[in-house]
Amino acid sequence: MYKKKKLLVFLIASLMAILLLAGCNSNSSSTGDKDSGKAGGSKDEKIVVGFSQIGAESGWRTAETESIKETLGNDPQIELKFSDAQQKQENQIKALRSFIAQKVDIIALAPVVESGWETVLKEAKDAKIPVILLDRGIDVKDESLYTSFIGSDFILEGENAAKELINLMGKDSEVNIVELQGTVGASAANDRMEGFANIIKENPKYKIIKSQTGDFTRAKGKEVMEAFLKSDGNKINAVYAHNDDMALGAIQAIEEYGLKPGEDIKIVSVDGIKDIFEAVKAGKANIIVECNPLLGPQLAQAAKDLKAGKDIERWIKTDEDVFVGKEEAEAALPSRKY
Ligand code: GZL
16 A cells, blocks of 8 residues: 555656646747747847838938937837848848848838839748838739838829929920939839829920939939930920939039029929028029938837737828928928938
């Protein structure tokens, strides 16, 4: 009898030891998750955001980068991983694959062009990493490949540019326009072109006589404007630039050609960086359609909401303004943040 009792006690003790060990193992698998680098496993872990930035082609882009590094980089709840693609889509795709391999919590992407994202975004979706688009859109059939777009309404920006130019020069004036397009294939360029054309086609006295990409840069904008002046010089009445950097390049080309920008040739531009406000204040440009690059706060909030399991808006828009003429530009300058 005593032996049986002893055996029973031994069996119960062994069973308890096995259960205890099994319990430890299941705990280690949760730390295993942490070891596997899936950050954000528990409430006090940082939200790891991988951001693929296009590059530094314009003053606007630099301002956006500063806003995101400042906001997310200094947020105790967020760890920012930043990659600069030097304007190349293949570098952005490489960066996204690296973020997926590092098991970041969220991917933020400023897509240099609209097409060519399906494969890598499918890989992010399979890895259960939400993607937030910043400042440019993409053209995909499967809308679930990204969670949200934080950025402007570029069609509206283009329409406002045309409306303000017609207000300035008069509906009944004969106006020949040259257009400096942004990066070929970029949603900001495609949609600003579409919006502007929507209004111009309702005003037959306004004609776009030349349209070419200046790739959103000052140097290329100047170069293309020089070519426009060479071929159509005194026939040009106005320039529509998809961003300020190209407009500022065009201003230089017009002055070197011997004409007065803002007077002989009117200038309407999109973005609203400080230098274009200075140009309008000096009478060298005329109309500014604002496009806000300070997207850091919206991105940080969207990342926290996603991590907290909240739904976020499909399109997080920024309020933007239009500025016309010297007085408005001068009044706005002191409060400009980029
Ligand atoms: C707009 C952004 C554009 C800016 C340009 O959201 O994508 O790219 O207008 C920048 O200045 O190069």
